[in-house]
Structure formats: structure tokens, C-alpha cells
Amino acid sequence: MDYCVINFTTPGKSCSFIMTDASHFTSCSEDEERPHRYTCRIVGLIPGETYVFEIISEMDGARLNITVQTDPAPVTSLTLQSKGSQDSLEAVWTPAVGHMESYQLFLSHSGSFDPALTLPPDASHWLFRGLTPGHVYQVSVKTKSGERTAESRTTARTGKKHEHELCIAHAGRHKPLKTTYHYRYCMTYAYLNNK
Structure with a gap:
């Protein structure tokens, strides 16, 4: 987050908001329903950084330091x-x-x-x-x-696990043989009767 919002109440009609780094833009507005209640929005801040702001009342010169840390930015x-x-x-x-x-x-x-x-x-x-x-x-x-x-x-x-078969079949009277292997090959053998 590259901005922060600060709310405060002053005893006078107006206040001056002073920051340690004057390069940031600040806008303050008074709450219409609650006199002397101000909201200041400070923009142009660095995400994840810590700032110290000073609030000065123009009526009596009272000072208040506020430390604010902005939220870090996501990846x-x-x-x-x-x-x-x-x-x-x-x-x-x-x-x-x-x-x-x-x-x-x-x-x-x-x-x-x-x-x-x-x-x-x-x-x-x-x-x-x-x-x-x-x-x-x-x-x-x-x-x-x-x-x-x-x-x-x-x-x-994740990638699916592949089942690879090596099947060995023959043309004789016996049943086909099957076994699990890394690749699929099929081979057929014929039994010869040499009588």
C-alpha cells in the first residue's frame, strides 16, 4: 500500500500537518458531523516502509508525532x-x-x-x-x-503417474503374460511343435 490515512482531533479551527518528507502529497478534510475532527490522506509512500509524521495545531502549537508503517506490496x-x-x-x-x-x-x-x-x-x-x-x-x-x-x-x-505395460503374448495354449515396465511394448511369440 503506497498511502496512509490518519484521523485526529484538534482544539482549534484548523491545523497544519507537517511531514518529515515534504515530497509526499497530503490532503486533509474536516468531518462535517464532528467539528475539529480531521482526516489526512498521505499518498506517494513506499510499501512496507515506516514513516514518522508530525501534527502541529495552529491554535496553540501543540505537537504530536505519529509513527505509521505502510503495508508491504504483494508479489x-x-x-x-x-x-x-x-x-x-x-x-x-x-x-x-x-x-x-x-x-x-x-x-x-x-x-x-x-x-x-x-x-x-x-x-x-x-x-x-x-x-x-x-x-x-x-x-x-x-x-x-x-x-x-x-x-x-x-x-x-503435478503431472500424472503413467502406467507403462510390457505385454508378452504367444500363440500357444498358455495364457498371455503381463508385467509392469517403463515403456509399452507388445511382442508375440509362436510356439512351434517340432515332432
Whole structure:
């Protein structure tokens, strides 16, 4: 989030709102139903950053410092792909803008969650291994700044497990033989009676 809203009450008819960084645009408006109650919206802030604002009353010069932390921005373009793999999924994302301390990754399947992974701010991908073939998984990537977080989610399915058969059949009186193998081949053998 690149803005914040501050509400306060002053004893006078108006107040002056002073920021430590004057480059941000501030607009203040008085509550029509509650006199001397002001709402100030400050825009152009950096997501996940901490700011200190100073409010000064023009009536008596009273000062009040307020510390505000904006919410971090979520990652964007989050994808989760198997790339044909039966037991792995790769999460890829565009890093969040602004300030953040770390990313937290959560992988879930059918209501169960794997332990959270903590990655540095410059991370942009992660490969999950040892997954179950043909199952749908959900990944959650949380941008963390202080106690605040922003989340992005997406889902994907691992590749299905293929059953490959090697079948051996013959033209004699015996039953065909079948066994599981990595590829499918069918071979026919004819028994010859040499009498």
C-alpha cells in the first residue's frame, strides 16, 4: 500500500500537518458531523516502509508525532508449474516493490500445510520436491515487513503417474503374460511343435 490515512482531533479551527518528507502529497478534510475532527490522506509512500509524521495545531502549537508503517506490496505474476514433472512444482514470481524483510512460502494440499519456508527479499522462485503425482497444490507467497504481510496465491497440479505395460503374448495354449515396465511394448511369440 503506497498511502496512509490518519484521523485526529484538534482544539482549534484548523491545523497544519507537517511531514518529515515534504515530497509526499497530503490532503486533509474536516468531518462535517464532528467539528475539529480531521482526516489526512498521505499518498506517494513506499510499501512496507515506516514513516514518522508530525501534527502541529495552529491554535496553540501543540505537537504530536505519529509513527505509521505502510503495508508491504504483494508479489506479482505468481505462477506454479510442474513442467511435466510428476513429483515437483516450481513457484516463480516478480518480486514485490517497496521495502520487505523476507518472503514466506506455504504449500498446501487437501487442507494440509507444509512448514513455512523463509526466503530473502531478492528471491524470485522456489522448487518444491517430493510431491504426490496428479495432485493439486496451492502455493501462498507472503511479503513480510515487520508484523505486516501481503499475500499472493495460485494453484497447480503435478503431472500424472503413467502406467507403462510390457505385454508378452504367444500363440500357444498358455495364457498371455503381463508385467509392469517403463515403456509399452507388445511382442508375440509362436510356439512351434517340432515332432
